[in-house]
Amino acid sequence: MNQASSPAHRFGKVALVGRPNVGKSTLLNTLIGSDLSIVSPKPQTTRHRILGIATHAHAQIAFLDTPGLHLGGKRAMNRQLNRVARQVPDEADVIVHVIAAPRWTDEDEQVWQLISQHQVPRLLVVNKIDLVKDKADLLPFVATISENRRYNGIHYLRATHAKGMEHFLDDLIRFLPEAPAEYGADELTDRSERFIAAEIIREQLMLRLSEELPYATTVEIEHFEQVGNLARISAAIWVEREGQKAIVIGAAGAGLKAIGSNARRRMEKLFGGKVFLELWVKVRENWSDDEASLKQFGYSG
Known part of the structure; x- marks a missing residue:
């Protein structure tokens, strides 16, 4: 048989x-x-x-x-x-x-x-x-x-x-084509850890800030270095007005510290190693309505 x-x-x-x-x-x-x-x-x-x-x-x-x-x-x-x-x-x-x-x-x-x-x-x-x-x-x-x-x-x-x-x-x-796998069995995404780090920081901005402010923010990774089991990451949080910068930073820097701490823990869990994270808040007026700024910050397609 x-x-x-x-x-x-x-x-x-x-x-x-x-x-x-x-x-x-x-x-x-x-x-x-x-x-x-x-x-x-x-x-x-x-x-x-x-x-x-x-x-x-x-x-x-x-x-x-x-x-x-x-x-x-x-x-x-x-x-x-x-x-x-x-x-x-x-x-x-x-x-x-x-x-x-x-x-x-x-x-x-x-x-x-x-x-x-x-x-x-x-x-x-x-x-x-x-x-x-x-x-x-x-x-x-x-x-x-x-x-x-x-x-x-x-x-x-x-x-x-x-x-x-x-x-x-x-x-x-059952609707997928018959074809071999295109990725390794342990692969999760085609995105880089650099990209994922920026998204995790932005997630904390979405979760912590008031209704409108998160849409005026984006995150740019300025430095990402892997040293053994440690990732050293520097990132800029971009906002559109000076008043928004103060809100993100919070009283005595408490807001920015909380965003950084929560983001770091999320990264360590996902990356499987230690993370040293530095954050700054910068202002570029109306970046979300400027095609050149969108391209710089990775919004393309």
């Missing part, structure tokens, strides 16, 4: 798309088992295309986290975020449209109009189902959405938990 052959290995790129604040980055982190993509309760936390790699026995998935596609916002930064969000599906073998139950907004419709132009499998993920008091409301809600929009599968998830993820992954993997 012939032994059953092993299933063919599959590899593909999977774009996680959706409007801001539906949980795409949290979903990515759960799927790859690491806090790679920064997360905060504020919309538009993700500003870049983030690739996270999940390696399984017979498949490897390169997930692409994207900025939330959004309406409004007329600054150069908003245009850049939407450019990245629109470009990423072009790379994908499968598109995962993430929405937050139980709402379908004009921005969700904008995402659908974008991905409906791509002739690849599309899965709908209804996220944050824990926030829906009566789960019986979910089925008619999704039935209305999918009546005139063609998805190859629909999944109900809570991105912060593993429940439902196994079935979602099984469904996702």
Whole structure:
């Protein structure tokens, strides 16, 4: 009797798309088992295309986290975020449209109009189902959405938990092309530690500062040196006005110290070594509405 052959290995790129604040980055982190993509309760936390790699026995998935596609916002930064969000599906073998139950907004419709132009499998993920008091409301809600929009599968998830993820992954993997892995089994991302360090610092700014101020900040790594098990990092936090600089620094420097301490601990956990971190706050007026500044700070594409 012939032994059953092993299933063919599959590899593909999977774009996680959706409007801001539906949980795409949290979903990515759960799927790859690491806090790679920064997360905060504020919309538009993700500003870049983030690739996270999940390696399984017979498949490897390169997930692409994207900025939330959004309406409004007329600054150069908003245009850049939407450019990245629109470009990423072009790379994908499968598109995962993430929405937050139980709402379908004009921005969700904008995402659908974008991905409906791509002739690849599309899965709908209804996220944050824990926030829906009566789960019986979910089925008619999704039935209305999918009546005139063609998805190859629909999944109900809570991105912060593993429940439902196994079935979602099984469904996702079957749509991937048969192909060998393109990354090593221990690789997590194609981004450098330098990039990740800047994102971790920015995450602390998003978490600690008031509603509007985080959007006027960005982080530039000025020096990154690995010496044995120690990473020496110097970074500039850029703001748009002198008054914002004072807020970030805080009374007697307490704000900047807390941001640095929390960021350092996050880096040490992710990098697996000691980190010496120095932070400065600098001012460049209206950097987020200046194309040259955006390019300097790594916002391109």
